[in-house]
Amino acid sequence: xxxxxxxxxxxxxxxxxxxxxxxxxxxxxxxxxxxxxxxxxxxxxxxxxxxxxxxxxxxxxxxxxxxxxxxxxxxxxxxxxxxxxxxxxxxxxxxxxxxxxxxxxxxxxxxxxxxxxxxxxxxxxxxxxxxxxxxxxxxxxxxxxxxxxxx
Numbered sequence: 001x002x003x004x005x006x007x008x009x010x011x012x013x014x015x016x017x018x019x020x021x022x023x024x025x026x027x028x029x030x031x032x033x034x035x036x037x038x039x040x041x042x043x044x045x046x047x048x049x050x051x052x053x054x055x056x057x058x059x060x061x062x063x064x065x066x067x068x069x070x071x072x073x074x075x076x077x078x079x080x081x082x083x084x085x086x087x088x089x090x091x092x093x094x095x096x097x098x099x100x101x102x103x104x105x106x107x108x109x110x111x112x113x114x115x116x117x118x119x120x121x122x123x124x125x126x127x128x129x130x131x132x133x134x135x136x137x138x139x140x141x142x143x144x145x146x147x148x149x150x151x
Contacts, residue, residue, distance in 0.1 A: 033067075033091075034091065035089045035090070035091070035116045036090065036091045036092040036095075036115065036116055037089070037090050037091070037092065037094075037095055037098070037113065037114065037115055037116060038087055038088065038089055038112075038113070038114055038116055038123075039087065039088040039090075039098065039102065039111055039112065039113045040081060040085045040086075040087050040111065040112040040114075041055060041056065041085055041086050041087075041088070041106075041109055041110075041111050042081070042083050042084070042085045042109065042110045042111065042112070043083065043084055043085065043109065044083045044084065048109065049073065049075070049084065051107060051108075051109060052073070052085075052086060052109055053073060053086075055105065055106065055107070055109060056070050056073070056086055056088075058105065059088065059101070059105075062101060063090075063094070063097075063098075063101075066090070066094055066097075067090060067091050067093075067094065068088060068089070068090045068094060068098070069088060069089045069090070070086065070088045071086055071087040071088065071089070072086065073086050074086060074087070080120070080124055080139050081139065082139070089116075098113070099113065099129070102131060103131065106131055106132070108132065109131075109132060110130070110131065110132035110133075110134060111130070111131040111132060112124065112128055112129075112130055112131075112139065113128065113129045113130075113131070114127055114128040114129070115127050121145055124139045125139065
């Protein structure tokens with residue numbers, strides 16, 4: 001387990017583990033299919049990690065019969081995410097249900113909900129919905145701008 005910091009720590013794009021290979025593609029079942037939306041549940045202390053893990057388990061249970069995938073806990077800043085987090089994926093037919101569920105159950109956790117398009121900068125900024133005060137500060141837009149230039 002890493003040491004947590006309340007301050008976001010952004011690796012630059014050339015020195016960061018490649019965002020798309022470390023997150024869910026390794027663990028998400030291939031039959032999951034198309035992803036329309038992501039959530040990122042942030043935590044920056046051991047106490048918040050436990051709350052985020054509890055939310056993850058509750059969400060897995062609440063959406064067990066739906067097309068929702070809850071990824072693993074990622075205890076390091078990675079890609080455009082400046083603090084540890086876990087990611088969830090779902091299709092657009094669950095958007096309103098996921099939104100309402102998070103709004104009612106997230107407690108004080110900071111969460112990013114965004115569409116999954118071909119433009120990760122737009123997805124994580126203009127196209128995003130943030131739950132919790134300061135959640136937007138956990139996203140590194142310059143990282144995403146660099147990523148788009150490398151495509």
